[in-house]
Amino acid sequence: MTDLPQRATSSRLDPYADRYAARTAGMTVSEVRALFAVAARPEVVSLAGGMPNISSLPLDVVGDSIKDLVLSQGPTALQYGGGQGDPVLREQICEVMRLEGIEAHPDDVVVTVGSQQAVDLVTRVFCDPGDVVICEAPSYVGALGVFKGYQCDVVHAEVDSEGLIPHALEQAIVSTKASGRKVKFLYTIPNFQNPTGVTMTAERRTQILEICRRHDILVLEDNPYGLLGFDDEPRPAMRAQDPGVIYLGSFSKTFSPGLRVGWALAPSAIREKLVLAQESATLCPPPFNQMAVSAYLSNHDWQGQIKEMREMYRERRDAMLDALEDYMPAACTWTKPDGGFFVWLTLPAGIDCKAMLPRAVTARVAYVPGTGFFADGFGASSMRISYCYPTPERIREGVRRLAGVIEAEMEL
Ligand code: PMP
Numbered sequence: 001m002t003d004l005p006q007r008a009t010s011s012r013l014d015p016y017a018d019r020y021a022a023r024t025a026g027m028t029v030s031e032v033r034a035l036f037a038v039a040a041r042p043e044v045v046s047l048a049g050g051m052p053n054i055s056s057l058p059l060d061v062v063g064d065s066i067k068d069l070v071l072s073q074g075p076t077a078l079q080y081g082g083g084q085g086d087p088v089l090r091e092q093i094c095e096v097m098r099l100e101g102i103e104a105h106p107d108d109v110v111v112t113v114g115s116q117q118a119v120d121l122v123t124r125v126f127c128d129p130g131d132v133v134i135c136e137a138p139s140y141v142g143a144l145g146v147f148k149g150y151q152c153d154v155v156h157a158e159v160d161s162e163g164l165i166p167h168a169l170e171q172a173i174v175s176t177k178a179s180g181r182k183v184k185f186l187y188t189i190p191n192f193q194n195p196t197g198v199t200m201t202a203e204r205r206t207q208i209l210e211i212c213r214r215h216d217i218l219v220l221e222d223n224p225y226g227l228l229g230f231d232d233e234p235r236p237a238m239r240a241q242d243p244g245v246i247y248l249g250s251f252s253k254t255f256s257p258g259l260r261v262g263w264a265l266a267p268s269a270i271r272e273k274l275v276l277a278q279e280s281a282t283l284c285p286p287p288f289n290q291m292a293v294s295a296y297l298s299n300h301d302w303q304g305q306i307k308e309m310r311e312m313y314r315e316r317r318d319a320m321l322d323a324l325e326d327y328m329p330a331a332c333t334w335t336k337p338d339g340g341f342f343v344w345l346t347l348p349a350g351i352d353c354k355a356m357l358p359r360a361v362t363a364r365v366a367y368v369p370g371t372g373f374f375a376d377g378f379g380a381s382s383m384r385i386s387y388c389y390p391t392p393e394r395i396r397e398g399v400r401r402l403a404g405v406i407e408a409e410m411e412l
Pocket of ligand 1: 050113114115116117140142189194222224249250251252257260261262
């Protein structure tokens with residue numbers, strides 16, 4: 001087991017510091033959060049946020065179905081519900097997952113408060129302090145926060161343009177085992193990964209599953225962006241190939257993040273533990289929100305709505321890639337996502353994107369520095385830029401401003 005974080009001693013700033021649990025040492029404030037408040041000003045083009053653009057949602061349809069929900073099913077929707085989640089919604093979730101080739105039974109689905117809570121519950125169920133979770137390098141900052149919060153050690157394995165690299169995974173597993181630590185699971189985002197936008201190829205998916213099977217390692221497949229690909233057909237999920245995979249889904253990107261409805265699909269023994277963990281965390285996921293999602297799926301052409309969203313995001317992706325091509329210095333490289341929200345931009349080694357951020361904000365553009373997506377301090381010369389929220393014109397202007405800041409930085 002590795003050294004666990006030390007408990008802080010009390011100070012005049014925080015008189016309670018010596019009473020907190022050791023795990024709070026892993027709960028750190030984002031160093032760039034303060035700047036994001038500045039970046040939210042209207043004159044700044046924010047390429048930082050990952051907020052879904054829900055402007056095309058039919059608010060009249062949503063409003064009518066919520067009113068109808070209260071009037072016709074209020075006593076159920078406004079009451080406590082089961083810890084596993086609404087049975088009707090769990091059936092609908094199975095239909096959603098069928099689009100990615102998953103055949104699942106509603107009994108094996110647990111509804112969660114966003115897929116963020118699903119990451120938390122899986123970690124709570126599997127990880128003791130010092131256990132290892134293998135994550136892509138880079139990986140989703142919100143999941144890294146959960147793993148740190150449970151005092152796990154994150155071991156990274158590299159990603160390239162085809163997704164997680166099989167021999168990097170194998171190496172991470174072997175070296176972790178050699179150090180006497182337990183690998184509890186691999187956390188992967190195979191589709192339009194946050195933060196790189198990269199998608200794992202079909203061949204890699206099979207290889208990664210084979211490696212995990214051979215080493216007896218669970219796979220946690222986090223897939224909030226799977227239906228937001230710019231190709232016609234969603235790619236088959238890893239869970240479609242292997243029923244031992246724990247799969248996480250969400251309605252945040254395809255409907256509403258404000259309702260906080262996501263889910264986990266897991267082998268039944270694990271699912272039972274997840275339900276117990278869910279009951280102790282929240283008693284039950286919110287029935288009202290679940291039934292609102294369920295009504296939306298029943299009353300609206302949700303697949304048509306997702307198609308519209310994909311077209312909007314594709315146009316924004318195109319605007320970003322065109323602007324990068326037109327404005328970025330030749331020494332910069334970037335990923336070319338075919339779905340989701342994000343591009344990963346890498347600058348020449350030696351440029352520190354975190355140190356550069358205040359200068360970018362002064363130039364009225366914001367991004368997320370790369371280091372937040374690594375548990376080990378890497379990523380200094382990279383950044384995540386997202387195209388989901390600003391208009392194509394603003395994206396182009398934002399990239400133009402960013403290129404100017406980078407050029408000036410390269411001359412320093
Ligand atoms: N996983 C990934 C990869 C994400 O990008 C996000 C949202 N940014 C989440 C999980 C959490 O999403 P939610 O809780 O809204 O479902």
